[in-house]
Amino acid sequence: MNIFSIPANVAVSDTGFVFLPTTGETFTLNEIGKEILRMLQQNKNLDEITEIILENYDIDRMSLEKDINDFLAQLKNYSLLVEV
Amino acid sequence: MTSKKRYERPVVTKHYSGFMNKIGTSSFSKPMKEIDGVQVTELVEKFGSPLFIISERRIRQNQRNAYRIFKTRYPKVQFAWSYKTNYLNAVCSVFHQENSWAEVVSEFEYDKARALGIKGDNIIFNGPDKNKSALIKAIKEKSKIHIDHFDELYDIIEICDSENLRAKVAIRVNMDVGVYPKWDRFGFNYENGEAWQAIKRIVSNKNLELIGLHTHIGTYMMSTEAYRIAASKLASLARSIKEQFEIIIEYIDLGGGFASHNTLLGQYLPAEETIPSIDQFADAISSGLFELNFRQDELPFLILETGRALVDDTGYLVSTVLANKRLSDGKKALIIDAGVNILFTGFWYKHKITPAQDCGLHTEEAAIFGPLCMNIDVVRESITLPLLKKGDRVVIEYVGAYDMTQWMQFITLRPNVVMIMEDGSVELIRQAETLEYITQRELIPEKLKSKS
Numbered sequence: 157m158n159i160f161s162i163p164a165n166v167a168v169s170d171t172g173f174v175f176l177p178t179t180g181e182t183f184t185l186n187e188i189g190k191e192i193l194r195m196l197q198q199n200k201n202l203d204e205i206t207e208i209i210l211e212n213y214d215i216d217r218m219s220l221e222k223d224i225n226d227f228l229a230q231l232k233n234y235s236l237l238v239e240v
Numbered sequence: 241m242t243s244k245k246r247y248e249r250p251v252v253t254k255h256y257s258g259f260m261n262k263i264g265t266s267s268f269s270k271p272m273k274e275i276d277g278v279q280v281t282e283l284v285e286k287f288g289s290p291l292f293i294i295s296e297r298r299i300r301q302n303q304r305n306a307y308r309i310f311k312t313r314y315p316k317v318q319f320a321w322s323y324k325t326n327y328l329n330a331v332c333s334v335f336h337q338e339n340s341w342a343e344v345v346s347e348f349e350y351d352k353a354r355a356l357g358i359k360g361d362n363i364i365f366n367g368p369d370k371n372k373s374a375l376i377k378a379i380k381e382k383s384k385i386h387i388d389h390f391d392e393l394y395d396i397i398e399i400c401d402s403e404n405l406r407a408k409v410a411i412r413v414n415m416d417v418g419v420y421p422k423w424d425r426f427g428f429n430y431e432n433g434e435a436w437q438a439i440k441r442i443v444s445n446k447n448l449e450l451i452g453l454h455t456h457i458g459t460y461m462m463s464t465e466a467y468r469i470a471a472s473k474l475a476s477l478a479r480s481i482k483e484q485f486e487i488i489i490e491y492i493d494l495g496g497g498f499a500s501h502n503t504l505l506g507q508y509l510p511a512e513e514t515i516p517s518i519d520q521f522a523d524a525i526s527s528g529l530f531e532l533n534f535r536q537d538e539l540p541f542l543i544l545e546t547g548r549a550l551v552d553d554t555g556y557l558v559s560t561v562l563a564n565k566r567l568s569d570g571k572k573a574l575i576i577d578a579g580v581n582i583l584f585t586g587f588w589y590k591h592k593i594t595p596a597q598d599c600g601l602h603t604e605e606a607a608i609f610g611p612l613c614m615n616i617d618v619v620r621e622s623i624t625l626p627l628l629k630k631g632d633r634v635v636i637e638y639v640g641a642y643d644m645t646q647w648m649q650f651i652t653l654r655p656n657v658v659m660i661m662e663d664g665s666v667e668l669i670r671q672a673e674t675l676e677y678i679t680q681r682e683l684i685p686e687k688l689k690s691k692s
Contacts, residue, residue, distance in 0.1 A: 189250035233570035
């Protein structure tokens with residue numbers, strides 16, 4: 157079960173531009189960041205996300221796991237992610 | 241085999257409003273994958289990380305350029321290499337091959353210059369600490385002793401009397417050149433007449449030969465006007481010496497202190513855009529020397545002890561990312577394998593730091609910490625860099641001045657230093673330290689030795 161969720165009001169454009177209407181803050185995501193956020197919005201769990209990235213990108217599992225954890229911490233820090 | 245896409249770690253960057261400026265900043269442009277035509281990766285694979293790299297070609301270019309600039313403004317110019325700025329033998333040797341004398345500030349540096357084959361009369365001996373044995377050696381070898389205080393002057397008089405020697409001396413003069421802080425702890429003061437008192441004492445002694453006047457007005461000076469004032473005050477002293485004692489001094493030594501292209505921590509604009517060029521310093525000094533009003537054949541040599549401005553941009557430090565961390569406030573932190581133990585100038589400079597491999601377009605603000613388990617080990621509080629991962633490398637620029645002399649053997653060992661030669665070959669010029677090297681001078685009292 158996915159323990160993370162992206163608040164429903166977070167808007168993400170195709171170019172990776174993020175708008176948080178509750179505070180008016182804006183952000184930019186890089187390509188992989190955008191893909192992960194999209195997958196989280198689609199309620200994919202971390203295992204699924206990891207497999208998809210591993211399949212498409214030149215990266216090993218351990219490094220990816222570290223980077224995803226760090227990315228989730230960033231999202232949480234900016235209130236773009238909540239634990240459910 | 242299906243080719244996968246290039247990976248870049250996921251990142252989200254917050255936008256801040258109100259922080260733009262009309263000038264903009266020259267942020268990271270492209271990676272520095274090679275230095276003087278040599279691949280950084282190859283260097284690190286062969287010599288390890290961290291690694292200091294010095295460019296022989298750049299040293300020669302800088303020295304020749306500075307000499308040309310001064311020589312086209314004043315007819316008699318001599319450079320003396322400031323040992324304390326970088327006294328690795330290979331570096332000193334390049335400067336000596338470019339006809340620089342040695343400028344030393346301790347017996348250790350004096351002996352280092354002599355061991356490199358520099359004759360005594362091509363050594364300028366500065367500094368407040370010249371012990372008796374150093375003075376005897378320097379007097380006998382006819383080096384140019386720049387007297388710092390009256391106690392030293394009387395030591396020299398006493399040595400010359402007792403050993404029946406004759407010394408070639410100059411005095412260091414400190415003065416008000418309109419900059420703060422005023423450097424008045426070295427030498428004799430100009431304004432209060434102390435310098436003139438010292439000169440009178442020297443010329444009244446048959447064993448002392450007054451050959452020069454020296455000043456060094458500060459370090460990382462950004463004002464050219466200060467040099468014009470300094471040159472004109474020394475010129476006026478030289479004229480008085482000629483008029484009162486009929487002595488024509490051999491040289492006026494304006495020291496060093498020209499700023500390099502490193503940006504100070506508190507400086508807003510990059511140094512490249514704010515510091516005067518060597519041409520501007522040379523213009524100021526040569527216009528100050530007009531005060532001499534000497535005949536052409538009486539003109540003293542102009543000696544320059546420029547260190548930082550000649551060697552800072554010849555040095556690079558390659559370092560490897562050890563870890564990525566996120567601080568409690570969400571800020572990114574990088575830990576690299578070069579800390580303030582070897583990057584001592586990190587305490588006052590914002591060094592230019594560039595990735596050594598291809599990176600994505602996204603950047604992130606990060607703090608850079610060194611490897612020491614000490615809170616002081618901050619290479620940079622905040623810098624915008626592309627996303628770097630463990631094992632990636634960065635090149636830290638402008639580390640040729642003071643880092644390889646003020647570095648500390650603290651917690652870990654100092655790394656290899658290599659020189660990229662003019663022909664593109666790479667020479668090891670200082671071997672990385674070993675445990676044996678560090679402990680070879682230690683002694684353990686017998687009763688503390690382990691019985692097991």
